[in-house]
Each structure stands twice: as C-alpha cells, then as structure tokens.
Amino acid sequence: MIGWPLGAEQGYNAKMLAEEMGVSVVLARWADTKITKEEVSRVIKIVLDKSEGGKGDVMRKKASELPISQSTMEEATQSKHIIMFPYMAQGHLTRFLELAYRIVHHDPSFTVTIVNTPHNINNLRSAIANRPSSPSQIHLKSFPFNGSDYGLPPNSENTDGLSPSQLPLLMQACASFEAPFRQFISEVVSSEGSPLVCIITDGVMRWASDVAKSFGVFSYLFIAGAYGTTAAFSVFRNLPHLNMADGGTYDEFAVPGFPESCRFTYKDLTPRVRALDGKDEMSKLLKRGGSSSPEYNGVLCNTVEEIETFGLEVLRSYFKLPVWCVGPLIPLKLLIKNPGSNTSSGITSQRSGKKLGVEPKYCIEWLDTHPTRSVLYISFGSENAISETQMIELAKGLEDSKKPFIWVIRPPNGFDPKGDFQPEWLPSGFVDRVKKQGLVVYGWAPQLEILCHQSTGAFLSHCGWNSVLESLSQGVPLIGWPLGGEQGYNAKMLMEEMGVCVVLARWADSRITKKEVSTVIKMVLDNSKGGRGDVMRKKASEVGELMRAGVEINKGSSYNALNNFLTRCFSI
Structure with a gap:
C-alpha cells in the first residue's frame, strides 16, 4: 500500500502498516500537506518496482504473508456496543450523555446504551428529545429502584433533593444494581451477532468492572478532571490528615501519589473527610471507592491534555493504566x-x-x-x-x-x-x-x-x-x-x-x-x-x-484520544 491518511484512525493505521508490518509507504498525511509530482512519482516507482530484494518486492512478500483470517473478517462485521452506567447525579448523567453523543458523532458504527433508574432515564430521554437531530445509536435502559428500601425519601433516584447526610445512603444503594446489570450484560453479549461490548462507569459503580470480567469484556473508569479526581481518590484511600502531628488546621501534609513538593492543608479537605477516623462505615466505603482500581482496563478523563499537564502526570502515575483525555465534554457548537x-x-x-x-x-x-x-x-x-x-x-x-x-x-x-x-x-x-x-x-x-x-x-x-x-x-x-x-x-x-x-x-x-x-x-x-x-x-x-x-477534527489532542480509544476499547 501507499498510504495517504485523511481522517479518523487512518493515521494510526498508516503508522502501524509502515512501521510495524512493513507493508506500506506513507506518501502524505491529511488534506493540508504539500506534495510535489516528484514525490508522487518516486514513491509509485519504489512500490511498483519488482526487482528482487527491492523495497517493493519486500513489501509485496510481507503483504502476501498476512492473509486475513475468518475471525478477523467476522470481527470487522460485528456490531460495537458501549454500555454506560453513570452515578445518579446530574453532573455525572450530563457528562456521560455528552460522551455518548461524542462517540456516535465520531464513529456512527457504535451503539451506546446508558443504564440508570427510571426517573433519570426519563430526564435523559427529554434531553435527547430536545436536541435537534438526535442520533438513533443512543439507547436508554432503566432498572427499577425504590429509594425507600435504602432509607432514602420516597421517589429519590438521584442526588437532587438529598441532604448531605443522605448521600452515603444513595452511594450504598448503588450495589443493588449489580444483579440486574449482570443480567442485562448477559443478554447483550449473547444477542444475535455476538456484538463487541465494553462498559464505561464512574467510581461509585465499582462492581461493574467485576461484571465485565465475568463476561470477558473490557471496562473503563470515566472521571472528571485529572488533578481533583486523583487527589480525592488518594485522600479517600489513605486519609493522610490522620497522620498530622497535632491535627492543626494549618498543618501541611503530602497526599500519596503527588510529589512531596505539592502540599495540602487541612482546609483543603471537606468537613465530611475531616470527620473520618478510618474505622467508620463512610471511611470504609470511601476507601474502597478510592483504591487505584487495577481491575479497570483504562481511564477516560473529561479534560484536555494541554490544560492539565501536571494533574495528568499524577493521574497516570496513580492509576498505572492507559488514560484518554476526551474533554471538554460540552456541546461542540459551544467550542x-x-x-x-x-x-x-x-x-x-x-x-x-x-x-x-x-x-x-x-x-x-x-x-x-x-x-x-x-x-x-x-x-x-x-x-x-x-x-x-x-x-x-x-x-x-x-x-x-x-x-x-x-x-x-x-x-x-x-x-x-x-x-x-x-x-x-x-x-x-x-x-x-x-x-x-x-x-x-x-x-x-x-x-x-x-x-x-x-x-x-x-x-x-x-x-x-x-x-x-x-x-x-x-x-x-x-x-x-x-x-x-x-x-x-x-x-x-x-x-x-x-x-x-x-x-x-x-x-x-x-x-x-x-x-x-x-x-x-x-x-x-x-x-x-x-x-x-x-x-x-x-x-x-x-x-x-x-x-x-x-477538539479540532484530525488535529486536536482530545479528538485523537477519543479516536484512539474507540479503535482499542474492545482489545487493548
């Protein structure tokens, strides 16, 4: 092949074909490159030259050694299904819906299903209906939920209207979704055509990664910003303020995962975190939620590489997983x-x-x-x-x-x-x-x-x-x-x-x-x-x-990161 990638994942394909497989020469990249007739002529002659041992001859031999297997052909025709389960909070639901829009806009061959409670699904349905020309590839699935069973006020299905003391009850109630979610994933992976499936959740739905593993599918953690989220995860897991010498309000301390030079103070911590002693139920719940999560296959982050360089360095060091920055997840027309x-x-x-x-x-x-x-x-x-x-x-x-x-x-x-x-x-x-x-x-x-x-x-x-x-x-x-x-x-x-x-x-x-x-x-x-x-x-x-x-098409770091994720999300 003579490569001239023009969009989406084509540049990565061309790079692999030329550098890893040796079956391609890249003539140019994108529609804004300058080429000359001499360059075109030279590359064509190289690739079509059949002289034994020449570059064209070597490329041809390598190409002939790469027959496409039946399984590869079947994979290419399989449907691609991403299942999302956000925490029941407005900011989380909005962020996931925008990611779903961005995915199907980027690659219409994907189907995205967002799972949640009936009330939240109705809000998402209204949001989609209010959007001009909403994509048909976004589906919604509701699971029954009765907040009263978990000590919440009647008809409570999200954080809206809950007091601070009631929020831990909602977090704990999320575990009740594991059984219906497992059944839903079973139905999807066994459906006609055996679709390729992966799961995206946020940190509260940690059990979803175990469900994914049991079906042999990949799961990804979706977070907000890099710096703030990593700090929150580390503090929840380690409660570093408990090690302060005298518990003084202005004592500085280091947060595990951050450089020693990056100091935090007692006032940086929420009153709820300050009240934790490491033994109470909330401490245990947050500690589980703040672990470094090796069970995920990667992390999606709602940020941009260029605006959070330090935070992303810390995030990647903390999680030790592939990280894709796909933000800002706000409507593209506002950018x-x-x-x-x-x-x-x-x-x-x-x-x-x-x-x-x-x-x-x-x-x-x-x-x-x-x-x-x-x-x-x-x-x-x-x-x-x-x-x-x-x-x-x-x-x-x-x-x-x-x-x-x-x-x-x-x-x-x-x-x-x-x-x-x-x-x-x-x-x-x-x-x-x-x-x-x-x-x-x-x-x-x-x-x-x-x-x-x-x-x-x-x-x-x-x-x-x-x-x-x-x-x-x-x-x-x-x-x-x-x-x-x-x-x-x-x-x-x-x-x-x-x-x-x-x-x-x-x-x-x-x-x-x-x-x-x-x-x-x-x-x-x-x-x-x-x-x-x-x-x-x-x-x-x-x-x-x-x-x-x-988010600039073909050039932006977030555009290319999303593209890279979508080409790898089923088989890193």
Whole structure:
C-alpha cells in the first residue's frame, strides 16, 4: 500500500502498516500537506518496482504473508456496543450523555446504551428529545429502584433533593444494581451477532468492572478532571490528615501519589473527610471507592491534555493504566469562538432534560442590557448548598458591590432541598432592592446560555468540574467556593496552577462577611488593564483556546484520544 491518511484512525493505521508490518509507504498525511509530482512519482516507482530484494518486492512478500483470517473478517462485521452506567447525579448523567453523543458523532458504527433508574432515564430521554437531530445509536435502559428500601425519601433516584447526610445512603444503594446489570450484560453479549461490548462507569459503580470480567469484556473508569479526581481518590484511600502531628488546621501534609513538593492543608479537605477516623462505615466505603482500581482496563478523563499537564502526570502515575483525555465534554457548537446567544439557545434543556426556573430567552434579554464582562453569575450546582448565615452575607456582599448578577438560589443547609423559597433566607427587602441590579432565579437556570453571553464576566461557583469546563471554555474566570467532593482540590489547582480563580470561601461551615464578598467580586469584575480580574480573564481565555484546539477534527489532542480509544476499547 501507499498510504495517504485523511481522517479518523487512518493515521494510526498508516503508522502501524509502515512501521510495524512493513507493508506500506506513507506518501502524505491529511488534506493540508504539500506534495510535489516528484514525490508522487518516486514513491509509485519504489512500490511498483519488482526487482528482487527491492523495497517493493519486500513489501509485496510481507503483504502476501498476512492473509486475513475468518475471525478477523467476522470481527470487522460485528456490531460495537458501549454500555454506560453513570452515578445518579446530574453532573455525572450530563457528562456521560455528552460522551455518548461524542462517540456516535465520531464513529456512527457504535451503539451506546446508558443504564440508570427510571426517573433519570426519563430526564435523559427529554434531553435527547430536545436536541435537534438526535442520533438513533443512543439507547436508554432503566432498572427499577425504590429509594425507600435504602432509607432514602420516597421517589429519590438521584442526588437532587438529598441532604448531605443522605448521600452515603444513595452511594450504598448503588450495589443493588449489580444483579440486574449482570443480567442485562448477559443478554447483550449473547444477542444475535455476538456484538463487541465494553462498559464505561464512574467510581461509585465499582462492581461493574467485576461484571465485565465475568463476561470477558473490557471496562473503563470515566472521571472528571485529572488533578481533583486523583487527589480525592488518594485522600479517600489513605486519609493522610490522620497522620498530622497535632491535627492543626494549618498543618501541611503530602497526599500519596503527588510529589512531596505539592502540599495540602487541612482546609483543603471537606468537613465530611475531616470527620473520618478510618474505622467508620463512610471511611470504609470511601476507601474502597478510592483504591487505584487495577481491575479497570483504562481511564477516560473529561479534560484536555494541554490544560492539565501536571494533574495528568499524577493521574497516570496513580492509576498505572492507559488514560484518554476526551474533554471538554460540552456541546461542540459551544467550542467555536464567541458562540453567542443564538448558538447557545436551548442548550441547557438539551443536556439535562430539567425544567428551568427561568426562561433562557428572558436571561439573554436581561444580559443584553449590560456591558461586556460586567455580570457575575452565581450557582453552586445540583448537589450543594451553603448555610442560611452564609446566604445572607453573600446577599449583603452582592448588594454592596453594586455589580450586576444572576444568582441561582437553592434552599440552604437544614431546609428541605426541594422546598419552596423562604423570605428569611435573604436580608429583609433584598429582592425588591436589587431588582435593577440582579436577577434571582429559584431552581434550575440555563447555565450554558448565561456563560456563553458576552456580558458574563465571572462565575461564583462550587468548582464542580463540569461547571469549571463550561466557564473556562467561554473565557470566564471563577470565584471559588468549593462545597464537597473533589471541588476543593479543583479550586486549589485553578487558583495555584492555572491562575483563573480566586477562592472566596470553602465549605458550608466557613465564615464570610459582606465586605469579603464585595471585595472579591469587585476585584474579579474589574476590567482595568493589568488588574487581577483582567489577568484572570486573559488566562481563562487562553484555556478556552486550548479547549477549542483539543477538539479540532484530525488535529486536536482530545479528538485523537477519543479516536484512539474507540479503535482499542474492545482489545487493548
């Protein structure tokens, strides 16, 4: 063969054929290479030369020694089926659905089935229905689930509406899916045509890798960011803070798997982790979930090689498995330069299937009335809440800053997460006084539409990884207020390594004042040339450019990583 790869996995095929098998000469690569008639003529003559011992003769002999076996031909015609089982949390479900879209867009010969509870499957079905020209290769499968059997409130099927104390119950309940999942995998692998199968789950569904092994299929762990996830896994497994000399709040300690020079402090840990003693049930559950997971065949990471070089170095060292960076898993049309409101319109409902607390059109029209990069967007995600005291101080600080804002309000800790808004959560008269300054949203907001708008200048966030990627993809810097999970480690990296974040507070037990809130908001929204906000915005824009480059067809690191994964996922 004379090779001229033009897309997808063809470049890797050409490399293997030329370097490993010796049956090809590569003439050119891609549609943007320059070639001359002399090069074309020379290569053709080499390959067609039949002189004994010549390169063409040697290549021909090697090719004749490689008959295609019947099994290889059968494999080429087998259907390819990826089965996904995300944890029952909005951020996880959204991330998995976007990965499914990306896979079938990249290679339409794949079928992807997402498995979950009936309520979550209905939300995914709505999200798919809201998306224009949804691919037929994405299927949904529900397993019965009764949260009351596990001490959860009636009709609880995900983290939405659960208190922090109830989240461990949901995690423990995930083990109940092993039997129906095993039965489903059995049906798939034994179906007509014997399809090629692999499984993708996140860390909570650890038993899925054992199911995969029992059927001889490969399984992969799907995580968020590299730095934050690795830190969380290692802390859960090792509880390094228990070894501090005196347990002081400001003691520094190393986290196993990270370089000794990378120090963590007590304040980087969530209150829940600080409370663990290594012997309680939560410690045991998290320790199992934080093991280095040799039973997986590889790791998919929702990040880009170029934005997390240090984190990925640590991740690969910790897991000692192949790692594919396939992010950012946000809609591709939002990764074009300055997508604008028309491009982003309706995108949130196409991802979550959730009913919004405010119409996207209203938000966009409100944002249209404000100057470029002047508005602060505030949201703490679907699983997190601050305290009532913190909420009041945050409101006072917002009002004092006099900066325009959109604030997504959820019930504070100690109140029914699904309950109606209560006036006492905010300072008396606050909503009326800030009518011209801000927009208060109860429930879900069209986050992507807001972040894509040119008037949005900063994002006060819990630093969940999905939100981080959505914000930085649009060049919007962050004000960090981590509230759980790996968010504290994300915030640490965003501030110390990337310079795109200022941390205002940590956790729901920290004390803040309206002055601290107002000062940080003014600093980050200050567009003065050379100021802190200006520098952060420029760095955030640079990260956004790296994200766009990562998904560029045939060239981007994430595009090529996904391509590499799909060519290897059934037989590493």
